[in-house]
Amino acid sequence: MSQTLSAQLRLRDLILSGELQPGERLSEPSVAERLGASRTPVRAALVRLAEEGLVKPIPSGGFAVNSFAEEEIHDAIELRGTLEGHAARLAAERGAPGGTLAEMRRLLVRMDEATTPPISEDGFTDYVALNAHFHELLVEAAGSAVVARQIGRVVALPFASPSGFVLAQAALPASQCVLVVAQEHHRAVVEAIEHREAARAEALMREHARLARRNLELVLHDQDSLRLVRGGVLIRRRGWA
Amino acid sequence: MSQTLSAQLRLRDLILSGELQPGERLSEPSVAERLGASRTPVRAALVRLAEEGLVKPIPSGGFAVNSFAEEEIHDAIELRGTLEGHAARLAAERGAPGGTLAEMRRLLVRMDEATTPPISEDGFTDYVALNAHFHELLVEAAGSAVVARQIGRVVALPFASPSGFVLAQAALPASQCVLVVAQEHHRAVVEAIEHREAARAEALMREHARLARRNLELVLHDQDSLRLVRGGVLIRRRGWA
DNA sequence: GTGATACAACCTGTATACAGGCTGGTCTGA
DNA sequence: TCAGACCAGCCTGTATACAGGTTGTATCAC
Numbered sequence: 080m081s082q083t084l085s086a087q088l089r090l091r092d093l094i095l096s097g098e099l100q101p102g103e104r105l106s107e108p109s110v111a112e113r114l115g116a117s118r119t120p121v122r123a124a125l126v127r128l129a130e131e132g133l134v135k136p137i138p139s140g141g142f143a144v145n146s147f148a149e150e151e152i153h154d155a156i157e158l159r160g161t162l163e164g165h166a167a168r169l170a171a172e173r174g175a176p177g178g179t180l181a182e183m184r185r186l187l188v189r190m191d192e193a194t195t196p197p198i199s200e201d202g203f204t205d206y207v208a209l210n211a212h213f214h215e216l217l218v219e220a221a222g223s224a225v226v227a228r229q230i231g232r233v234v235a236l237p238f239a240s241p242s243g244f245v246l247a248q249a250a251l252p253a254s255q256c257v258l259v260v261a262q263e264h265h266r267a268v269v270e271a272i273e274h275r276e277a278a279r280a281e282a283l284m285r286e287h288a289r290l291a292r293r294n295l296e297l298v299l300h301d302q303d304s305l306r307l308v309r310g311g312v313l314i315r316r317r318g319w320a
Numbered sequence: 321m322s323q324t325l326s327a328q329l330r331l332r333d334l335i336l337s338g339e340l341q342p343g344e345r346l347s348e349p350s351v352a353e354r355l356g357a358s359r360t361p362v363r364a365a366l367v368r369l370a371e372e373g374l375v376k377p378i379p380s381g382g383f384a385v386n387s388f389a390e391e392e393i394h395d396a397i398e399l400r401g402t403l404e405g406h407a408a409r410l411a412a413e414r415g416a417p418g419g420t421l422a423e424m425r426r427l428l429v430r431m432d433e434a435t436t437p438p439i440s441e442d443g444f445t446d447y448v449a450l451n452a453h454f455h456e457l458l459v460e461a462a463g464s465a466v467v468a469r470q471i472g473r474v475v476a477l478p479f480a481s482p483s484g485f486v487l488a489q490a491a492l493p494a495s496q497c498v499l500v501v502a503q504e505h506h507r508a509v510v511e512a513i514e515h516r517e518a519a520r521a522e523a524l525m526r527e528h529a530r531l532a533r534r535n536l537e538l539v540l541h542d543q544d545s546l547r548l549v550r551g552g553v554l555i556r557r558r559g560w561a
Numbered sequence: 562g563t564g565a566t567a568c569a570a571c572c573t574g575t576a577t578a579c580a581g582g583c584t585g586g587t588c589t590g591a
Numbered sequence: 592t593c594a595g596a597c598c599a600g601c602c603t604g605t606a607t608a609c610a611g612g613t614t615g616t617a618t619c620a621c
Contacts, residue, residue: 082575106602117576122603123367130371139583140603154466161406165399225395233470323605347572358606363573380613381573 082116086124089114094133094144095237097312101146105134131235133313146315147238152295155239160288162230163214163241166221167280171272175220183216183269190265194258203249206258207242213265214241217284220272237309244294247307251297261290323357327365330355335374335385336478338553342387346375372476374554387556388479393536396480401529403471404455404482407462408521412513416461424457424510431506435499444490447499448483454506455482458525461513478551485535488548492538502531 090110093099111121125142128134135145186209193205214234218227234240248257264287271280298304298311305311331351334340352362366383369375376386427450434446455475459468475481489498505528512521539545539552546552 108602118603119575119577123574126364126367151464151466154464158406158464158466158470161402165402223395225392225399229399229470229474232473349572359573360605360607364604 082120083123083127086110086114086116086120087127090121090124090128091131091133094128094313095310099144101144101313101315104137104141104143106141133236133310144313146313147236148315149295149299149317152236152238152314153292155233155236156288156291156295159230159233159239159241159291160285162226162233163217163284163288164281166218166223166226166230167268167272167284168277169223169226170217170220171275171277171280173222174275175272176222179216179220180269180273183213183220186213186216187262187266187269190262194255194262196255198249198255198258200249203246207245210245210261211240211242217268238295238311238314241291244291244298244308247298247301247304247311248294250304250307251294251301257290257294261287264290323361324364324368327351327355327357327361328368331362331365331369332372332374335369335554336551340385342385342554342556345378345382345384347382374477374551385554387554388477389556390536390540390558393477393479393555394533396474396477397529397532397536400471400474400480400482400532401526403467403474404458404529405522405525407459407464407467407471408509408513408525409518410464410467411458411461412516412518412521414463415516416513417463420457420461421510421514424454424461427454427457428503428507428510431503435496435503437496439490439496439499441490444487448486451486451502452481452483458509479536479549479555482532485532485539485549488539488542488545488552489535491545491548492535492542498531498535502528505531 090099090105093113099105105125107118107121107125110125111118114121125134129136129142133145134142137143190206190209190213193202193209198206218230221227237243245258264283268280268283268287271277271283298308299314299316305314308314331340331346334354340346346366348359348362348366351366352359355362366375370377370383374386375383378384431447431450431454434443434450439447459471462468478484486499505524509521509524509528512518512524539549540555540557546555549555
């Protein structure tokens, strides 16, 4: 593995885990020393993380750990809904590859199994992986590299990703019902794509993203579950410093 | 100006003007010599252009000038329509700042003047600038940095930008009618945002982007007008090498 | 004549040295 | 005591040297 990639991954972990505080300046020499690399790959890694949004350029040069207002995350999730709706619509309009649809259906069965009440902790963990895969397949079904790239950029922020709040949700009451609704969305969108019902497919994915928005609000008022959200430490809550 | 920014701008110009051919490998030493900079800023510029999409990473390392299939541009324009529709909907739902709306209305008047038949060549040039500004204001009206950033990424590709095909359009018959329709969209979307008609605002911007798709098809069958499209040399036409 | 191999040129990834500029603190004078 | 200026440390942007790997070509063997 290249030093650049290694630095990018480790730096991302340090940020998302909260070891590097939001607002903290990331000087190249200090990061380089911490990661045991030279300034060149560290610089490249910082540029990539800035692209992802985890790090923000400082006017006088260099980068600092970024933080996110609740409204921004709101917007990012809604934007994901619109983009995934776009992808679902394209898939329905143009027709999705048979193999992709078949895999989505297989995934639906496995997700049903994972979400059959009572849901164990492992069930949630399994669901996170399966759900992420499902959303990847949806993008694949649209068959557009341009759309895939764009969605990838939004989803790069972990709390904007489809599975961002699922684990935190597990710690909340009534969480099992939310999963049931989410599953229904998944099932219905596959059906809509198969039947070439474009408007329905789009509307479903938009509504689907709304579940994440609701989870966001719930989680923000529960310090314990917020810790379960990857990158949750970067979230600036309303009325906080 | 920094060497990095200078290299980025000049390299972008070289690519969009066709001086660097699509598919051509851009080795750091050769580019550095051409631009009179050292490898470090050239490398940074290449990374940024790769982010924009003008340049594509090569598996074995380094970058090559990218090219675009007609379908990709299709998709990029439709994606822009969806994102601008998203922005228009947000603006209508949440309410746009009064100042922004006022400026959009002022712009409408000036665009009307520029597009009153018969339209001179200067009229088209003026319209390009005014149109670009109008679309920027639409994004501003949505009041979301997340959305603005995302739209900015799509629009970075010149032929996916709102004014990408306007100049080429000037060389085509019936072009004046298209401008009239586009203007009607502009007028209507401002009205929709003012009246908080979210669904209407969104649908209008989607349809608005379709005009660009139609222009794309027209232009692709007219070699002369294709030359007027910035970055047109990067477009791979169907059935071409 | 063709295929495989070896070599040479080149290119990327990385480390590091250097110059210019910014920041923060301290000291001095009013 | 407070304000302003100066100074030192640090940091970024840039240039360049070096090592490892890749590509393309030329040559040799079959």
